[in-house]
Amino acid sequence: MTFTGLAIALLHNLFAVVMLSSIFSLLGAAVYVALDAVDVAFTEAAVGAGIATVLMLGTLALTTSDEKPARPLQVLSALIVVTGTGMVLIYGTLDMPDFGDPAAPIHNHVAPRYLGASGEEIGIPNVVTSVLASYRGYDTLGEVFVVFTAAAGVLAILGRGRRPKRRPKRKQNMKEISS
Amino acid sequence: MSLETEFYFPSLGLYWIIIVLMMIGFYIVIAHGNLVKKIVGLNVFQVSVFLLFITMGKVLGGTAPILKEGVSTYSNPLPHVLILTAIVVGVATTALGLALVVRVREAFGTVEEDDICALENDA
Numbered sequence: 060m061t062f063t064g065l066a067i068a069l070l071h072n073l074f075a076v077v078m079l080s081s082i083f084s085l086l087g088a089a090v091y092v093a094l095d096a097v098d099v100a101f102t103e104a105a106v107g108a109g110i111a112t113v114l115m116l117g118t119l120a121l122t123t124s125d126e127k128p129a130r131p132l133q134v135l136s137a138l139i140v141v142t143g144t145g146m147v148l149i150y151g152t153l154d155m156p157d158f159g160d161p162a163a164p165i166h167n168h169v170a171p172r173y174l175g176a177s178g179e180e181i182g183i184p185n186v187v188t189s190v191l192a193s194y195r196g197y198d199t200l201g202e203v204f205v206v207f208t209a210a211a212g213v214l215a216i217l218g219r220g221r222r223p224k225r226r227p228k229r230k231q232n233m234k235e236i237s238s
Numbered sequence: 239m240s241l242e243t244e245f246y247f248p249s250l251g252l253y254w255i256i257i258v259l260m261m262i263g264f265y266i267v268i269a270h271g272n273l274v275k276k277i278v279g280l281n282v283f284q285v286s287v288f289l290l291f292i293t294m295g296k297v298l299g300g301t302a303p304i305l306k307e308g309v310s311t312y313s314n315p316l317p318h319v320l321i322l323t324a325i326v327v328g329v330a331t332t333a334l335g336l337a338l339v340v341r342v343r344e345a346f347g348t349v350e351e352d353d354i355c356a357l358e359n360d361a
Contacts, residue, residue, distance in 0.1 A: 067282060068266050073274050080278045087285045095302045095313035096292045102325045103288075111281065111329050118274055118336040122343045126272035127350050137269035145261040152253040159298030161311070166297060170314045178305045186303040186315040187322070195319055202323045209330030213337040 073124045077115040084108035098187045252293055259286035271351035273339045277332060284328045291317040291324075 063083045070076050084107035091100035156163035173190050181189035191199055263286060266279025295317035303315035339349055346354050 065262060067278060068262055068269075073272065076275060076278055080281055083282060084285060087289060090289060091292055094292045094296045095300060096295070096318045096321070097302045097304075099288070099292060099318050099321050099325070102322050103285075106325055106329050107281075107285065111332050114329075114333050114336050115274065115278070118339055121340045122274065122349050126270065126275055127352070130352075133271075134269050137265055140268065141261045141265045144264065145257055148257045148260070149254055152250055152257065155250065155253060155294075158250070158252050158293065159296050159300075161297050161300075163294070165294055165317070166314050170316050173315055174303065174305075174312050184305040186305060186312070187318045190315055190319045191322060198319075198323055202326055205327050206330045209334045212334050216334075216337045216341050 071126050071128060073119055073126055074116075077112060077119060080115070081108045081112040084111065098185070253290065256286050256290045256293065259289070273342065273349045273351065274336070277335045277339065280335070281328070281332060284324075288321045288324060291321050 063079055063086060067076050067079045067083065070079070084103055088100040088104040088108065091097070091103060156165075173186055173194065177186050177189040177194070178184065181193050183189045260283055263279045263281070263283030266282060267276050270276060270279065295314035297311060297313050300311040300313040301309055303312040303318065305312075342354065343349050346357055348354060348357075
């Protein structure tokens with residue numbers, strides 16, 4: 060995954076970059092399966108590797124597929140900022156509990172209740188589904204609102220900008236053809 | 239003590255890999271002028287944040303949180319739920335960003351940040 064990420068950073072052909080980002084998502088999905096998050100892996104493979112790639116390819120079709128190389132000064136300053144942030148984040152992980160430690164605080168709050176009671180309360184063996192749809196149903200409702208807002212935003216941005224632009228073009232074409 | 243440190247390194251090393259991924263995404267966002275590439279970088283960053291959450295939810299020896307007879311250790315389902323929501327929201331924001339990129343291209347004829355700044359200064 061790291062190599063894919065590096066390749067994304069270094070390549071200048073945007074088509075290759077988009078394909079690599081799709082591979083990146085797919086690798087992420089594989090890692091999710093390894094970390095027991097099968098539902099997340101499904102979603103990532105379908106949405107991250109599928110829909111996002113289609114959207115990006117659509118954008119590439121409407122724009123360009125090559126980028127200009129970055130300026131050296133920009134690269135240098137970016138590298139400095141990124142290294143600094145990374146060091147701070149790594150310092151932050153030193154306080155984190157061990158990977159997979161069952162005594163970590165995250166596993167001792169509401170998760171035991173979900174795991175213990177959701178089978179009887181909701182009646183679905185998949186705990187992720189019952190938490191998503193029942194215990195945290197309002198979150199999912201909010202998610203639906205966000206998706207709706209995004210769809211409305213996309214329609215507002217693309218729908219309004221294009222109609223007046225295309226019509227005169229068509230008229231021009233018609234004039235060219237008729238003349 | 240030596241055993242403990244040996245156990246420590248790989249366990250935190252997983253977080254470090256994720257942080258490296260995160261920083262690659264961050265680098266793409268700030269170092270590149272192309273707007274499409276910036277959004278790809280944002281996606282890379284996003285996936286690594288998701289990975290960080292899922293990693294924290296893993297319990298060693300646990301299995302996927304689907305209730306079954308004879309299994310007593312499950313990984314934490316809560317991060318999974320949160321990240322499911324976040325993935326969908328992430329795609330929604332990506333779609334919005336790409337729509338803005340298309341619109342910028344229509345208005346300026348380019349998706350490079352430098353060219354847009356130059357055009358703005360000329361106007």
